[in-house]
Structures are given as C-alpha cells and as structure tokens.
Amino acid sequence: xxxxxxxxxxxxxxxxxxxxxxxxxxxxxxxxxxxxxxxxxxxxxxxxxxxxxxxxxxxxxxxxxxxxxxxxxxxxxxxxxxxxxxxxxxxxxxxxxxxxxxxxxxxxxxxxxxxxxxxxxxxxxxxxxxxxxxxxxxxxxxxxxxxxxxxxxxxxxxxxxxxxxxxxxxxx
Amino acid sequence: xxxxxxxxxxxxxxxxxxxxxxxxxxxxxxxxxxxxxxxxxxxxxxxxxxxxxxxxxxxxxxxxxxxxxxxxxxxxxxxxxxxxxxxxxxxxxxxxxxxxxxxxxxxxxxxxxxxxxxxxxxxxxxxxxxxxxxxxxxxxxxxxxxxxxxxxxxxxxxxxxxxxxxxxxxxxxxxxxxxxxxxxxxxxxxxxxxxxxxxx
Numbered sequence: 001x002x003x004x005x006x007x008x009x010x011x012x013x014x015x016x017x018x019x020x021x022x023x024x025x026x027x028x029x030x031x032x033x034x035x036x037x038x039x040x041x042x043x044x045x046x047x048x049x050x051x052x053x054x055x056x057x058x059x060x061x062x063x064x065x066x067x068x069x070x071x072x073x074x075x076x077x078x079x080x081x082x083x084x085x086x087x088x089x090x091x092x093x094x095x096x097x098x099x100x101x102x103x104x105x106x107x108x109x110x111x112x113x114x115x116x117x118x119x120x121x122x123x124x125x126x127x128x129x130x131x132x133x134x135x136x137x138x139x140x141x142x143x144x145x146x147x148x149x150x151x152x153x154x155x156x157x158x159x160x161x162x163x164x165x166x167x168x169x170x171x172x
Numbered sequence: 173x174x175x176x177x178x179x180x181x182x183x184x185x186x187x188x189x190x191x192x193x194x195x196x197x198x199x200x201x202x203x204x205x206x207x208x209x210x211x212x213x214x215x216x217x218x219x220x221x222x223x224x225x226x227x228x229x230x231x232x233x234x235x236x237x238x239x240x241x242x243x244x245x246x247x248x249x250x251x252x253x254x255x256x257x258x259x260x261x262x263x264x265x266x267x268x269x270x271x272x273x274x275x276x277x278x279x280x281x282x283x284x285x286x287x288x289x290x291x292x293x294x295x296x297x298x299x300x301x302x303x304x305x306x307x308x309x310x311x312x313x314x315x316x317x318x319x320x321x322x323x324x325x326x327x328x329x330x331x332x333x334x335x336x337x338x339x340x341x342x343x344x345x346x347x348x349x350x351x352x353x354x355x356x357x358x359x360x361x362x363x364x365x366x367x368x369x370x371x372x
C-alpha cells in the first residue's frame with residue numbers, strides 16, 4: 001500500500017474525501033485486508049481521543065493570574081497612547097498621488113526647468129577657436145575668440161588678425 | 173447601564189458586550205470563567221506549564237485588544253480558543269525556526285519509522301478506566317513532535333477540518349494529512365506497547 005492510499009484511507013475515515021473517491025475507497029477496503037486493518041487502527045485512535053482530553057487547571061489563583069493580564073493590558077494601552085500619531089491619508093489619495101507624480105514627470109519632460117543660466121557653445125575653425133556664452137537672464141551673448149594658428153610673418157596675409165583674448169559682447 | 177458588582181449571574185454575551193465598552197470588570201469575569209479551558213488548550217499544544225501560562229495570558233491580552241472584532245456568532249470561549257491556538261501556533265513556529273535542522277527533525281516530519289510499522293492495534297480503551305485511558309493518551313501526546321501533536325489536537329479536540337488546520341499552521345493540506353497520519357500511527361504504537369507491558 002503506498003503513501004497516497006494510506007492518506008486517502010485516513011481522509012475517508014475523517015469524511016474529507018469527495019463522494020466519488022469515497023466510493024472507490026469503500027471498494028478498496030472491502031477487497032484489501034491490510035487496508036481494512038489500517039482503517040481499524042486509525043479509527044481506534046480517533047475514537048479513543050474523542051472526549052478524552054485531559055483537563056488542566058491554571059496553576060495560579062484567579063487574582064494573580066488576572067493581575068498579570070491586567071498589568072499587560074494597561075502597559076500596552078499606555079504605550080499605544082504615547083506612540084506618535086500617524087497621519088492616515090485617505091486611501092483614494094494613493095492613485096491621485098500617482099497620477100499627480102506622472103503629470104509632473106510629463107511636464108518636466110515637455111518644459112524642462114533644469115536649464116542653466118547660460119548656454120555654452122564652442123566651435124573651432126582652422127587657427128581659430130570660438131567659445132560663445134549666452135546668459136538668458138541678462139539677455140547677453142559673449143563670444144570669446146582665440147587665435148590658435150601658428151604665428152605668420154608680418155604682411156604675409158590679408159587676413160585680419162583675430163581678437164585674441166578679447167571678447168565680443170553682443171546684447172540681444 | 174452599569175453591570176452589578178456580582179457578575180457571576182450574567183451571560184458571556186452580556187459580559188463581552190460590557191467589555192467591548194471598556195468594562196475591565198466584565199472582562200475579568202470572562203477570564204475567570206474560561207481561564208482553565210484556554211490554559212489547557214495552550215498546554216496541550218506546548219506541553220510546558222510556564223509557557224502555557226504565559227501564552228494563555230498573552231491570548232487574553234490579545235482578546236481584550238480585539239474585542240471589537242467579537243461579533244458573538246461563535247461563543248466567547250470558542251472565539252478565545254481560536255486566539256490562543258493562533259498564539260501557540262506562532263510560538264511553535266518561532267521555536268521551530270530556532271531549532272537546528274537535524275536528521276532527527278527531518279525524520280520526524282516525514283513520519284520516521286511509523287511509516288513501516290505493521291498494523292497490530294489492540295483497542296487501547298479495552299479494560300481501562302476512563303481516567304487511566306486519559307492518562308495514557310496524554311502521555312502518548314507528550315511523545316509526539318510539536319507539529320504532529322498540534323495537528324492531532326486541532327483535528328481531534330477542536331474538530332477543525334484539514335483546510336482550516338493548514339491555514340492556521342501555514343502549511344499545505346497534504347502536510348496536514350501526512351502529519352495527522354503519522355501522529356495517529358505513533359499514538360497507536362505507543363498505546364499498544366503500554367497495553368502489552370501491562371498485560372505481561
């Protein structure tokens with residue numbers, strides 16, 4: 001007899017088997033001596049226990065037993081009263097807060113507030129480096145030109161000498 | 173209306189109602205009435221006098237804190253019994269966590285040697301006075317592991333179904349069935365052994 005059949009026999013005894021399975025067990029017990037003996041054993045234990053629990057009394061006087069319960073109730077009531085009150089938000093606020101947070105994120109994505117006070121762009125050409133600062137608050141653009149080309153002999157070029165190190169200020 | 177100083181004539185339902193309104197005297201009367209039953213259930217599960225005392229008192233404290241949930245559908249004693257069972261199951265679970273895993277424990281869980289025992293069960297009650305039978309049953313219960321004993325107590329003494337036991341113990345119905353089966357077979361083996369000893 002395998003473990004599952006043993007457990008089924010017990011479940012049958014305890015009235016915990018579905019009717020169809022119960023009928024199958026009826027047949028099993030009728031044709032299997034070992035199954036019948038097992039059922040008898042389990043039933044004897046079950047019947048012996050029924051109504052035969054050993055009673056026990058509290059080994060303390062009524063007053064002493066109660067005094068400990070009362071003291072503990074008072075202690076917990078005091079602790080509860082002293083505990084800082086938690087702010088309890090209404091449950092409906094939870095989804096509303098979620099939507100709010102999502103809306104804020106979307107707004108931030110569309111209108112970023114994290115723009116710096118000025119923009120910095122840089123462009124380089126052959127022999128010339130230009131750095132442009134744009135201050136939005138002041139409405140001012142500063143272009144810094146730097147000559148990086150090697151020095152040329154005087155009069156060898158028609159090009160104007162760039163304003164090395166001298167910024168050009170353009171006010172918008 | 174305030175309750176009279178002598179509350180012994182009042183019903184559990186009246187006392188519970190007064191206790192729900194904060195009457196500690198009414199609750200004390202309920203404790204006095206049912207303390208033995210609650211203590212006995214705790215003892216049957218933990219088999220230790222000090223622990224049973226402490227756990228039963230904890231159950232009463234929890235009972236006071238949850239009085240608002242008592243609707244009176246079941247009797248007050250039944251409601252309190254459920255609380256003490258939960259307190260004891262939690263305690264046993266904590267104990268089990270603290271117990272070192274051992275081969276013996278695993279063996280106990282799976283039923284150990286009872287799985288292989290031949291079925292030779294004399295009637296344990298035959299020729300015994302009720303008091304003696306109770307003593308033997310109690311002694312046999314003592315020998316079971318806490319898990320096996322708890323399932324047996326909840327099923328045989330509290331009349332709980334497999335599903336309800338599984339819910340309370342936080343395990344599967346299969347585990348409940350298995351524990352119950354081996355608990356019964358171990359009981360049968362112990363009782364049969366003592367019976368044979370007496371007859372020799």
